[in-house]
Amino acid sequence: VAPPDSHGRLLRSSPWARAGAAFALTVLALISAFVCILDTAAVRAAGGLRSRLTGAATVVVWDHGLESADAAAARAAEIIARVPAVAGVRPLDPAPDDRLVARLVGAPAGADTRLLAVEASDGAQALPSRLGQALHAANLPARVTTRRGAGGRAVTLAMAAGLLLPLLALVAFAFVCVREARREAVRASGLLELIHISGASDGYLTDLIRGRVGALALVCVLWGASGAMAAAALVSRLGIASAFGAPSRHDLASPWPLVLVSAWLLGVASSWFGARAWLRASP
């Protein structure tokens, strides 16, 4: 008798029986990865804003008619310097994050913008309105903002959610894996008992279940990550998350090192515990 070339799998593949768990794990992986991408974009945007929004106020000017952005910035600097309570004005060199600042303060999309940092002397509470009036009077298209630092409440909220949501999703991911390990054991209970009384060690049996749930978790993590990256790319393309900074290509990889690998490792570990608990309940 010629033996088959390889052993078959000990536990039968049962995709439909696992569809519910697969769906739940994929959605959880997608949520945690997507939130992580948005959060990374928000943190990056906050860093960019911090470096651009300096001084007592920031003035954004843009090209207008025949006047280029650089010419508008030069003219704005002259006008601002004459406003009472202004201690100094400094045009900032153009940088990629200017687009984000421009969106934040309400400059028209696609405009070529320049930023000016304005320093004020004491008692300059009305500075923004004075600057706005002076620039408007000179027929110079501009916006004035006194925002500083991390880019406001929205980014802070996004960062908090970015920590909390993936954490909750990971806990739920682990819970689903434990439950799936136990279901897996119940589904194959007849065969597992046979393997057990045939002399398989506890470690062999738990590894068998852990391997199956771990493989399922890995596939779901990959699906979830793909879905999150696609969704983030869509968000970026549609320009939806402008308040937080649209995800860049680099942000798409951000969930991998921590969130997705953690999810998978947590899934493997929790399925081991689930299998172990089931086994402890047997003789």
Added chain:
Amino acid sequence: MRLICLAERPSQGLAQVFGRDIATLTRKDATLMRRRIGSALQPSVFADHMTVWDNAALTPRVVGRPRADYAGEIDAVLKWMGLGRLADAWPRMLSPAEQYRLTLARAIVNRPELLLADAPPDGLDTAEVQRVSKLIGEIHKAGATVLMATRDAAMADAYPTLRLAEGRVSMSEQDPS
């Protein structure tokens, strides 16, 4: 039988296998003891997605023996049980008699000291029952202690008998050792 093959633990009373109280065995010791016992209990459970050969090889596989070490033994045991030509078949394609013999093959392939077997399923013809009896006799002669549960008086009378009636075990006049 399920107590003896350590598929269950006694809720009360004393059950000893190989001289040891099975209620007090550690999990590791229980695993080692199971490897000394072959179980051919009914109803047969098979991995339906695996071939007859793979099902017969289940025991050495799960205890971690290298495949090269037992491949020849599986071939020999299947041939002995009259299943050599069916090695690549699926268990569900086998007749009840062949499934029973596959259960026996799987139970003895690791050369257990004790073989636990339920009687062949009802509905087998006389020739098949005799064939199974002969095989079990051969297994016994090969060195294993065989403990078989049966309602068939003819089969039981051929061997020393333990009778279980109304929860009590009584021994036949023949020495069962």
